Amino acid sequence: MTILAIHGGAGGDGEWRGLTSLDPERIRCMQNVLQSIGEALQSGSIDALEAVTQAVELMENEPLFNAGIGSVLDEDGSVTMDASIMNGLDGAAGSVVNVRRIRHPIRAAYCILKQGWPVMLNSEAADEFAIEQGVEPVEPTWLITKLRQKQWNLWKDKNARPGATDEDDSVLDHDMEGMGTVGAVALDVHGNVAAATSTGGMTGKPKGRIGDTPIIGAGTWADTNIAVSCTGVGEAFIRTCAAHRLAAKYETGLTLQEACQDVLDAVEPIGGRGGIIAVTSDGSVATPFQTMLMYRGVWSDGTITIGIGPNDVDLDSMDS
Secondary structure, rough: EEEEEEEEEOOOOOOOOOOOOOHHHHHHHHHHHHHHHHHHHHEEEOOHHHHHHHHHHHHHHOOOOOOHHOOOOOOOOOEEEEEEEEEOOOOEEEEEEEEOEEOHHHHHHHHHHHHOOOEEEEEEHHHHOOOOOOOOOOHHHHHHHHHHHHOOOOOHOOOOOOOOOOOOOOOOOOOOOOOOEEEEEEOOOOOOOOEEEEEOOOOOOOOOOOOOOOOOOOOEOOOOOOEEEEEHHHHHHHOHHHHHHHHHHHHHOHHHHHHHHHHHHHHHHOOOOOEEEEEEOOOOOOOOOOOOOOEEEEEOOOOOEEEOOEEEEHHHHOOO
């Protein structure tokens, strides 16, 4: 059995109001990720760790997700990105914080994991290390898209709270808070699991702010039993050690769905609305969320399902 699950962020209040004009492109990206990486995972040509790295890299390449070239802009109008990765087989982990000059933060985190020490690098040191390891360098301005610039301009004009305009497709059609993190979890043919998460943060975030994405145990976790990637208001996921909490609850005997619900219940009172993707070594997978929507998809032994709102998307109608 092989499984790959991905997410592209969660957010919003009220009733699901249907697809925006940009959502079909996001769906096509998710479908491509699940098909290409899922097939490689199923063939055994890549393991769970490489699968989640490549899956997140592909989402970092999509300008409509908040990671890599799609990252939202900080309060000063620049892009800073975070990412982390963890291998369930041996507990190895890698993380980068506030990188500015690389195309794929998740590959930088992977390189740190492979080196073995330290676990986390920050800012310029992380950029320099990644480039030395062969991660593609880019000019910081290359990361800024027209959509994200317009969202930043709207945020600035409204003097809004950080993240208020992250998902504004109409400038976005969804009135959402900024929760556009991307992530992946995988189960390979050997029964091993891994998790990876990457983000540009939230529009207008203050200089130096760090959310849950690069923090092992908060936004990302993997052990021999389970792999977890979270998306939502990062501070609450940090305060509850959300990803690790889920793993610990699952280990006590809760079902995967019960453990996920426990985490969502724990973060909600402190402003941590969002979602989770998780896969277990015995083949269970979950993608719950407590917001209006969560971009999400699952490959399971060749079958692909994708959802945004409360129901799965009809992929046949998307292709026609």
